[in-house]
Amino acid sequence: xxxxxxxxxxxxxxxxxxxxxxxxxxxxxxxxxxxxxxxxxxxxxxxxxxxxxxxxxxxxxxxxxxxxxxxxxxxxxxxxxxxxxxxxxxxxxxxxxxxxxxxxxxxxxxxxxxxxxxxxxxxxxxxxxxxxxxxxxxxxxxxxxxxxxxxxxxxxxxxxxxxxxxxxxxxxxxxxxxxxxxxxxxxxxxxxxxxxxxxxxxxxxxxxxxxxxxxxxxxxxxxxxxxxxxxxxxxxxxxxxxxxxxxxxxxxxxxxxxxxxxxxxxxxxxxxxxxxxxxxxxxxxxxxxxxxxxxxxxxxxxxxxxxxxxxxxxxxxxxxxxxxxxxxxxxxxxxxxxxxxxxxxxxxxxxxxxxxxxxxxxxxxxxxxxxxxxxxxxxxxxx
Amino acid sequence: xxxxxxxxxxxxxxxxxxxxxxxxxxxxxxxxxxxxxxxxxxxxxxxxxxxxxxxxxxxxxxxxxxxxxxxxxxxxxxxxxxxxxxxxxxxxxxxxxxxxxxxxxxxxxxxxxxxxxxxxxxxxxxxxxxxxxxxxxxxxxxxxxxxxxxxxxxxxxxxxxxxxx
Numbered sequence: 001x002x003x004x005x006x007x008x009x010x011x012x013x014x015x016x017x018x019x020x021x022x023x024x025x026x027x028x029x030x031x032x033x034x035x036x037x038x039x040x041x042x043x044x045x046x047x048x049x050x051x052x053x054x055x056x057x058x059x060x061x062x063x064x065x066x067x068x069x070x071x072x073x074x075x076x077x078x079x080x081x082x083x084x085x086x087x088x089x090x091x092x093x094x095x096x097x098x099x100x101x102x103x104x105x106x107x108x109x110x111x112x113x114x115x116x117x118x119x120x121x122x123x124x125x126x127x128x129x130x131x132x133x134x135x136x137x138x139x140x141x142x143x144x145x146x147x148x149x150x151x152x153x154x155x156x157x158x159x160x161x162x163x164x165x166x167x168x169x170x171x172x173x174x175x176x177x178x179x180x181x182x183x184x185x186x187x188x189x190x191x192x193x194x195x196x197x198x199x200x201x202x203x204x205x206x207x208x209x210x211x212x213x214x215x216x217x218x219x220x221x222x223x224x225x226x227x228x229x230x231x232x233x234x235x236x237x238x239x240x241x242x243x244x245x246x247x248x249x250x251x252x253x254x255x256x257x258x259x260x261x262x263x264x265x266x267x268x269x270x271x272x273x274x275x276x277x278x279x280x281x282x283x284x285x286x287x288x289x290x291x292x293x294x295x296x297x298x299x300x301x302x303x304x305x306x307x308x309x310x311x312x313x314x315x316x317x318x319x320x321x322x323x324x325x326x327x328x329x330x331x332x333x334x335x336x337x338x339x340x341x342x343x344x345x346x347x348x349x350x351x352x353x354x355x356x357x358x359x360x361x362x363x364x365x366x367x368x369x370x371x372x373x374x375x376x377x378x379x380x381x382x383x
Numbered sequence: 384x385x386x387x388x389x390x391x392x393x394x395x396x397x398x399x400x401x402x403x404x405x406x407x408x409x410x411x412x413x414x415x416x417x418x419x420x421x422x423x424x425x426x427x428x429x430x431x432x433x434x435x436x437x438x439x440x441x442x443x444x445x446x447x448x449x450x451x452x453x454x455x456x457x458x459x460x461x462x463x464x465x466x467x468x469x470x471x472x473x474x475x476x477x478x479x480x481x482x483x484x485x486x487x488x489x490x491x492x493x494x495x496x497x498x499x500x501x502x503x504x505x506x507x508x509x510x511x512x513x514x515x516x517x518x519x520x521x522x523x524x525x526x527x528x529x530x531x532x533x534x535x536x537x538x539x540x541x542x543x544x545x546x547x548x
Contacts, residue, residue: 098412101413109524132435132508132509133436133439133509136439136440137435137439139439139443139447140439140440140446141442143443146447146451147419147447147451147454150454150455151416154454154458157523165458169451176447187505192507193509277481364503
């Protein structure tokens with residue numbers, strides 16, 4: 001078991017030692033750095049192949065269909081066939097498009113996706129770069145995606161693309177706020193922004209037990225942040241064709257697809273890291289625990305996509321600004337109070353007090369909403 | 384020349400060229416793109432100084448929020464998109480003002496005696512920053528927050544007045 005536990009860490013140090021035999025140390029370090037980057041990109045590409053198949057299978061089952069089942073056993077090679085089809089398609093640039101921006105956007109959308117992978121701890125010691133600003137880095141880098149999508153929408157010179165691009169900005173900017181505010185709960189509990197320290201801080205209890213509300217807020221905003229159903233208004237096919245990637249075809253379209261699926265996996269992985277204890281777990285090797293948790297959350301994302309209808313744009317903005325942001329703010333304030341009050345009281349009281357506090361917040365929300373509905377009825381009766 | 388200095392020169396060159404592109408380009412949207420590149424260059428300079436927090440915040444706020452708002456405003460303003468050039472008749476006023484600012488900054492950099500600590504500053508820089516903001520510098524911090532809040536409320540009021548009129 002210890003062999004399996006540190007398989008990738010040992011592999012990496014073995015390769016480094018091997019290279020150091022005939023290369024100077026800095027060259028060996030450089031080669032290892034490039035090797036890690038290559039591994040992360042290869043990981044992203046294989047992840048999309050697997051996730052795409054899994055998602056189509058699961059949603060097929062939810063909607064009482066089979067899903068892909070022709071290419072390979074259980075249809076697992078369907079995505080490979082799709083990839084070949086996509087890469088051999090004609091690459092069309094609209095005549096009126098802004099060529100520079102139109103071609104730059106698909107690249108700009110993929111780069112931040114790969115960059116975020118660098119700080120995610122996939123297992124014990126399995127992180128490409130343990131930054132002390134880890135979470136802030138993730139938020140900063142993924143905000144670059146917004147610009148890329150906006151440019152894709154604008155560069156296409158197509159009104160539907162532009163509408164999709166504008167919707168993306170409105171949506172991603174709005175949901176970024178509750179996302180960060182809810183993640184701050186986990187960061188306050190650890191006292192560090194580093195993803196590795198956040199995982200280490202959950203060695204005794206995963207933060208979902210202290211922050212169930214924060215987890216739910218995070219998950220909701222994360223689904224909106226990666227533009228997935230029921231928040232997929234930027235690419236709502238019944239309203240604006242395919243939104244910002246209407247005019248893209250071939251490999252450029254594949255880039256958008258890749259970024260979308262990998263981003264969905266990344267927010268699941270971050271949720272697993274912030275709230276479910278990351279790679280921590282008994283018996284199994286750490287990386288297996290990490291993927292189990294990340295895919296469990298990804299399954300919830302697929303489930304939501306398969307069952308919920310798309311929101312209207314006013315409902316979407318209302319949910320972010322009138323419900324999630326105030327709730328996340330109250331949650332943050334209460335969590336700060338709980339952490340200060342139970343500072344030297346031990347783990348049990350921390351869990352107990354935070355659960356009670358979360359329950360109180362939920363009760364307050366229910367009472368406020370019940371009161372609002374009651375008042376509305378009263379007004380209707382009198383008028 | 385060390386590796387660090389070469390990196391500094393390359394990044395500074397890219398930043399300055401991008402900043403020049405912002406003011407001399409003809410297509411206003413591409414100028415905004417050059418502005419993003421300049422912001423990223425400044426973030427890279429912060430990284431060279433090992434100020435990771437500042438670098439992340441620079442990207443998060445300047446690129447992620449301000450640049451997006453600029454792009455948004457350009458795209459939704461038809462009059463701006465139809466313009467042939469990106470400057471108006473007052474460009475020389477801005478040129479004089481920028482030249483003055485540059486002169487003052489260069490003078491200050493030369494005149495001030497910079498304090499250098501020979502040893503590394505200990506502790507977690509982010510934790511130190513947070514503690515300083517909430518203890519020693521709590522008053523300026525709160526004043527800045529209040530100012531931002533007022534700007535926020537003001538923006539909402541202006542937007543609503545237009546709606547009703």
